[in-house]
Amino acid sequence: xxxxxxxxxxxxxxxxxxxxxxxxxxxxxxxxxxxxxxxxxxxxxxxxxxxxxxxxxxxxxxxxxxxxxxxxxxxxxxxxxxxxxxxxxxxxxxxxxxxxxxxxxxxxxxxxxxxxxxxxxxxxxxxxxxxxxxxxxxxxxxxxxxxxxxxxxxxxxxxxxxxxxxxxxxxxxxxxxxxxxxxxxxxxxxxxxxxxxxxxxxxxxxxxxxxxxxxxxxxxxxxxxx
Numbered sequence: 128x129x130x131x132x133x134x135x136x137x138x139x140x141x142x143x144x145x146x147x148x149x150x151x152x153x154x155x156x157x158x159x160x161x162x163x164x165x166x167x168x169x170x171x172x173x174x175x176x177x178x179x180x181x182x183x184x185x186x187x188x189x190x191x192x193x194x195x196x197x198x199x200x201x202x203x204x205x206x207x208x209x210x211x212x213x214x215x216x217x218x219x220x221x222x223x224x225x226x227x228x229x230x231x232x233x234x235x236x237x238x239x240x241x242x243x244x245x246x247x248x249x250x251x252x253x254x255x256x257x258x259x260x261x262x263x264x265x266x267x268x269x270x271x272x273x274x275x276x277x278x279x280x281x282x283x284x285x286x287x288x289x290x291x292x293x294x295x296x297x298x299x300x301x302x303x304x305x306x307x308x309x310x311x312x313x314x315x316x317x318x319x320x321x322x323x324x325x326x327x328x329x330x331x332x333x334x335x336x337x338x339x340x341x342x343x344x345x346x347x348x349x350x351x352x353x
Contacts, residue, residue, distance in 0.1 A: 129200070129214040130314050131307035132207075132321045133335040135342070138300050140331060144271035144287045147304065151275055151285070154323040160273045167191045167268040171340045172260035179260075182234045185340050186227075186260060188251055197251050199227045200338075201234060208321055208334035209314075224254070231258070264343050265293040275320060282316045283308050285324075292343030299346040303339070304332060 136142060148158040168190040173179045179186060183202040188195065197217040204211040215230055217223035224241055231238045238258040242249065249257065269289040275282045283306050290301040306324065308317040325332065335342070 128203070128311050129212045129307065130209065130311060130317060131305050132209045132317060132324075133338075134208060134304045134324075134328075134332040135335045136302040136304065136332055138302055140302050142287055142302065142304070142328075142331070144273055144285075147285055147287055148273045150327040151273070151320070151323065153327075154320075155277070156282070156320070157276045158273050159276075161271065163271070165191065165268075165270045165272070167270055169266040169268070170262045171264045171266070171343075172255050173263050174259040174261070178236055179234075182236075184230075184234055185338065186255065187340075188255070195251060197224070197227065197255075199230050201230065202338075205336060208325075208336075209317065210338070211314075228258075263294075263349070264340055264347075266339055266343055267291045267293065277316070281309050282313050283320055285320075290339065292339075292347060294343075294347045294349055297347045299343065301339075301342065301346075303335070 144160060144162070148160045151158050170188045172186045172188065185200045187198045187200070189198065199213070199215045199217075201213045202210065203213060213230065215223070215227050217227050221241060221244070228238050228241065241254075255261075267290070270286050272284055272286045274284050285304065285306045288301075288303045288305065290303055292299045292301070304324070306317065306320055308314055325334075337345075
């Protein structure tokens with residue numbers, strides 16, 4: 128389960144991860160900052176009937192640091208800025224991909240069976256195509272992170288994201304902050320962390336009820352949820 132708070136800022140907002148770290152330190156948290164800018168490329172997929180969007184789900188293919196990862200997400204609940212989602216991540220491993228296929232079946236979709244163990248293993252894009260999915264949105268992110276702890280207990284990871292949405296020749300930009308609980312047991316701590324964050328930034332940070340894929344599709348006029 129993924130539990131995180133999402134906020135959007137104005138595109139020109141120059142909030143830095145160091146600023147984020149400082150406001151959490153002032154609230155009494157111990158903070159470890161990663162100043163490296165991580166480049167992330169995400170492709171989001173759906174089928175022609177918009178089946179994933181209609182059940183609040185998404186499939187993402189992520190490239191980061193030369194590595195490729197396939198992720199299935201489905202919204203479970205949302206309260207204010209805090210989102211709770213089923214999240215299943217898969218490397219090219221049959222057991223992980225079977226779990227994603229099972230989640231798709233549970234959502235009412237009908238993905239094709241995985242190849243037999245003795246058959247050549249398809250590339251992720253080919254597997255998704257066999258399931259009827261094609262790319263709908265590209266999201267490129269420059270991300271910096273900091274990790275929060277209190278009394279020696281790790282609580283959450285906070286990120287500052289500079290985001291570019293792209294469909295064909297259209298693009299749009301966004302600055303976002305995400306604060307993710309490190310596990311389900313830290314959900315209460317996450318609520319307190321977000322309270323400090325909102326008090327410090329005020330109107331600069333808007334609670335975001337949508338996932339990034341929803342924001343991008345709406346901004347580029349391709350919201351296929353309806």
